[in-house]
Amino acid sequence: MSGQAAGRRATVVGVGYSSVHRELGVDTRPLVVDACVAALRDAGLTPTGIDAVFEYPGVGSQSAVNVQRLLGIGDLKAYGDLGGSGPSGLAAAMAAVAAVESGSCDVALVFRSVNREWGQQSGRVEVPPAGNAAQFTLPYGDFGGIIPSMGMRKYRRLAELGGSEEDYGQIAVNARRWAAMYERGVLTKPLTMDDYLSSRFVAEPLRLLDCDYPVTGACAAIITTAERARDLAGQPVTIDSVAFGTGSRPDWTFSDDLLFGGTIGCARRLWEKSSVTARDVDVAELYDGFTHITISWIEALGLCGIGEFGDWVDGGKRIGPGGALPLNTNGGQLAAGRLHGLAFLTEAVQQLRGDCGQRQVPGARVAVVANAHGPQCGAMVLTRE
């Protein structure tokens, strides 16, 4: 960051995962401990070395201080539960970057823990009260998280920018290709375009296979200064640039830009602060809670022009294994399960360290990571020294 002492440049020095579960009723507490301990081991650290904890809360999560206690970490210099309105799980890492670079803390643990129940809200019997913001949506049956909004985003994109349903299908088909090479892959059976096009509508034109797959699990990362990283065992990955975005009328429903939300401004700020450009990206890990989100980020980040995704993706070749721009190299949330955002960061770190085995992108030195959409956008550029 400009004006930032080089020694305090935020760096990722460890990542870790728990096991990932498809069944209901799994307690996330041991899983979040597993993920955090794995990240600490990866960094060559013990809990006593941590002085900050950040997480994105929600169904199935544990608060930062609960995890502090479960891990026996001492008094924290910085902490936060950054939920609700932030850029999904990446929000925790973005807060850690700010805290580390400002000098508020030196070594931050960040995690996201979620359960499958969070993604099983359909058919819920209780009708919540249609007050506050819900008075303008709930009476119309607009319920189910952001699913109706995503249906309208896909509809409006097809109406305004053209393209085809196959464009969306390329994101879904690509996810399975990569997940087949990932040890934590959940949906590893290949998907054909016909499978995608015959999957049922949830909120037409949004199809079931446009939506990510709910799981129970946790992932974690350790963020510290470049100076401190030099004393640690692992290969550090530099956080080159960080940016947020909300759009000018931030709302999931009543937005002035349903197609891109905050992605455009976020991407512009990201590249303004970065030491590299969109042309330098070797691997992209872009949120795929819904396929529309991934396409938005590809265009907003300038990996191709606005409305040009369909041609650019080249029948899927460009984003698949061996392609010019490998995308979501662990299968993303569509095929490796919804660990809700932070796993895009941990996968990017593993790619830049060359730890990805058969799914490794050869010689990857620059990764771009993005989370969420609409009013909750966040992104990072990561580089290997």
Next chain:
Amino acid sequence: MGKPAPIPDQASAFFWEGAARGELLVQRCEDCRAFQYPPTVVCEKCQSRDVRPTRVSGRGTLYALTVMHQAFLPVFAEDLPFTIALVDLDDAPGARLLANIVDADPGGLTAGDPLEVVFEPRGDYAIPQFRPAAAQRAGAA
């Protein structure tokens, strides 16, 4: 159990009360003349507190729609498939409402199509809904 009825607040009471009378009212700023929806406590353009309910024609244009094939609330299951849409009001630029599309096959609609408001009783109030504009319906018949 019936479908959820809106629970008005101080800023929105006029909207639901108007709908109950069969009138579509949206906020207009007396200082900068901007329209806005949903109703809130100040003008989001100039922060004036002088935002007044203003009656509009109820004519609108389809911005986007989605056809729900899964009812996330069981009380809507009998309506499946039903259509949720965003509608730009013709005489209140900047005001975009969410509503259901009624009396239409959504497959026959395209973004930009003209719509008109109708009111559906709900609890103590009514909720604005939209259907294809009269000319459109006549043309289709």
